Amino acid sequence: MRTFRSAPTTLPQQPRQSADAATGERRLPLHDAVTRSADDVVAALHSDATRGLSSQQVIELRNLHGPNVVHHQRPEPALSHLARTCANPFILILCGLAVVMTFTDVIMPADPDYTGVATIAVMVAISVGLRFWQERRTSRVAERLATMVATTTTVTRTQLNGYRRPVRISGEVPIADVVPGDLVTLAAGDMIPADIRFLSVNSVQVNQSMLTGESEPAEKTTDALDEPAGTDLLAATNVGFLGTSVVSGSATAVVVGTGDDSYFGTLSSSLQTDSGATAFDAGIRRVSYTLVTFMALMVPLVFVINGLTKDWTSAFLFAVTTAVGLTPEMLPLIVTATMTKGARAMAQRKVVVKKIASIANLGAMSVLATDKTGTLTEDHMTLDAAVGLSGNDSTLTMRRATLNAAFQTGLRNLLDAAILDAAGPDTIAEIIATNRLVDEIPFDFDRRRLSVVVDDGEPDRLIVTKGAWDEMLAVCRYAEFRGVAHLIDDALRRRLQYIVDEHNRRGLRVLAVASARVEHRDRYSPADETGLTLHGLLTFLDPPKATAAQAIYELADAGVEVKVITGDTPLVASSVCRAVGLDPGNPVLGAATDELTLPQLHELAVATTLFAKVSPTQKARIVEAMRSGGTTVGFLGDGINDAAALRTADVGISVDTAVDIAKEAADIILLEKDLTVLRHGVVEGRRTLVNAMKYIKMTASSNFGNVFSVLAASALLPFLPMIPLVVLVQNLAYDLSMLTLPWDSVDADDVRGPRRWDSKSLAPFMIRIGPVSSIFDLSTFALMWFVFGADTPGHAALFQSGWFVESIISQTLIVHLLRSATSSPRLSRASRPVLIATALVCLFGLVLPFSGWGQGLGLVPLPWSYFPWLAATLAVYCAVVVYAKRRFIRRYRTWI
Secondary structure, eight states, X not given: OOEESOOOOOSOOOOOOOHHHHTOOOOOOHHHHHHSOHHHHHHHTTOOTTTOEEHHHHHHHHHHHOOSOOGGGSOOOHHHHHHHHHTOHHHHHHHHHHHXXXXXXXXXXXXXXXXXXXXXXXXXXXXXXHHHHHHHHHHHHHHHHHHTTEEEEEEEEEEEOTTSOEEXXXXXXXXXXXXXXXXXXXXXXXXXXXXXXXXXXEEEEEEOXXXXXXXXXXXXXXXXXXXXXXXXGGGOSXXXXXXXXXXXXXXXXXXXXXXXXXXXXXXXXXXXXXXXXXXXXXXXXXXXXXXXXXXXXXXXXXXXXXXXXXXXXXXXXXXXXXXXXXXXXXXXXXXXXXXXXXXXXXXXXXXXXXXTTHHHHHHHOXXXXXXXXXXXXXXXXXXXXXXXXXXXXXXXXXXXXXXHHHHOOSOOOHHXXXXXXXXXXXXXXXXXHHOEEEEEXXXXXXXXXXXXXXXXXXXXXXXXXXXXXXXXXXXXXXXXXXXXXXXXXXXXXXXXXXXXXXHHHTTOEEEEEEEEEEOOOSOXXXXXXXXXXXXXXXXXXXXXXXXXXXXXXXXXXXXXXXXXXXXXXXXXXXXXXXXXXXXOOSOEEGGGGTTSOHHHHHHHHHHOSEEESOOHHHHHHHHHHHHTTTOOEEEEOOSGGGHHHHHHSSEEEEETTSOHHHHHHOSEEESSOOHHHHHHXXXXXXXXXXXXXXXXXXXXXXXXXXXXXXXXXXXXXSSOSSOHHHHHHHHHHXXXXXXXXXXXXXXXXXXXXXXXXXXXXXXXXXXHXXXXXXXXXXXXXXXXXXXXXXXXXXXXXXXXXXXXXXHHHHHXXXXXXXXXXXXXXXXXXXXXXXXXXHHHHHHHHHHGGGSHHHHHHTOOOOOTTHHHHHHHHHHHHHHHHHHHHHHHHHHHSOOO
């Protein structure tokens, strides 16, 4: 399989047809596919075991069965999404208020007043419309980003050429376009695109852990099972399941079930598990719970106090609207908008976010664990030399290596490509012509070697093995020097090890090549890899990437420590690390981690820069140990052996050229395998997190302060301190201005280091900053009561208008002091959208009491003598906030 950045739909859309009219019944139950022969299954699906489906059949089947997508992965229908948006509890509260006002203001009075109902209707429309639009926009952004790294599969189909003759064509199609009856070709590293019946296999092992929970891969065959599989379909050896992956070997198969008709599709609801909330998600929930708790305590108090001192109807309306005003109903919308904006900005930096919530973890990342190949190196292997054990160029070593690389059918890696490039097409053609492949023993990460068995015309067959040095030496009995085989004893073993170490110190990767004669048999296994004769060594050069050293320096400057976890030897890995500016220190071998407990491994991981000769299981365990101390760990990998570590890490990072299973496991995809690209993504993730946290902290402190103001006003005043509808209008105006925060600028200091949700500082922030606003609310109460004479119910409108103007302007203006740790807005200027939005809200607050709409809500024009007092109040308020802010930063060493 491969991927491409834009995956357009390749199948024309036509009206759906009935099964009988179009293609016949194609829904072959998986149970039947298990018990029937491969030929019967192909025939039942009206396919062809060699040529696959025709293009017309594909079109008809696509329209019959729909896309190969499991239901829970499909976008939510618009009407369903709109209904869910309207079901928001705060929207329901507003609707309840509208119903009450319909009776009290429209139906019961002789002179109906539609102002209140109309205002609430507009607020509901704006709130629902904005949230619905933003969430749909986010969904479309996520879908667009997903198509940039769409996974494809190799399918064989039949098309008509210019002479109307059927032509067999194999090519890549998006997995969503696969239909029942398709003939697919699979190799190591491929995702299985649907439920399939194997037609031919070559040492195929499949990882089914996502369905079975078993870590060991399952070996697959083509034989029909004598007994029905019953409910234990997962135990069937002749079928594969959507979403599982090929670990080793190669195969051809026919598609039996797609989308919701697949085994995974039938279990999708039970298989959907919560991947675990991020610290940012937990922080948002804590804020919401805190504010809801205040609201739960506040509303009954406000209702009872105002009911006893005023009338119960107005007390009820004021209590409910106060509850709405104290609740950040725009919080989900603003956080979603911030994350979406961050995802789009990161996509422009060639960083594709598969899961929007993972942006928070990327910004919090303080350790990046990565393989060296392609990240620290150019990911372009060249064969440096094929040498005999005496150090001279060896034709035999090169020929044996070429034979192994040419006949292997599994995942052909960069080393195989380098061997074949060096051999040339003529040599490859000659080797293929004079040898016949009998069997293959695929590569796996425990043996770290691969063998092919060929018939070369000799009485016995020839097994040719290449692989990592230590693993090869373990199965070699003889070593060939100048055509003579010598028994490998301890002295020779030390001599050979010295030769290999010298190559490794030069930064060269070394593979060994060996062979032996084996008897004729039907199948061969790793047990046949024994008693081999070692012919020589292959040395490969993968030069350090030119940008790696600078990227590592920039990541370190940004507070991200880079650690290397590789399957390569410690000498080669150390050489590469030093070339890119990393001090490898004392490398730790993967085997040394097996006996350590998780806390012990955590301590070792903190002090270690380089882990070498690490298996996939060890790699995932090292990442888990790094995380166990509370560190946010990112892992960058692109191979089959990286999938477990990618899932274990806080944020899994892969590249668009990675194998399918690695991309599936990753949260973030890089369109270039370069640490420089990742560094830009880290900074953008921090910027996104900071802007989301601004709204949370500012809103939490503001609402906390309002708790005291409303309680004091309810107890002291003989009338309501603010008109219920005006509370809602003020809350909506403020929240609309906060929708510009995703586009706010961020200070360099705020993104200099990892950013995590700091829940510990939230409560002190609310307690120390929030009540400052209450002090000036109370001073405004005193101003309106004693200076302007608004001390009776007859002058309530003047009092309410004065507090409204002071409250909305102070709440909005203070954003510029709280959005940054810098005390002066001049030194940390907000972005233009934020400046414009907050200025408009302040202007709106000043003008509303003088407008017809404001007077319809119950406000009255304020005397001009009020505004000098307002200016003085705001100036002193800003000074006190700056003072409280400085004391807070000195005490808690943090701000946003």
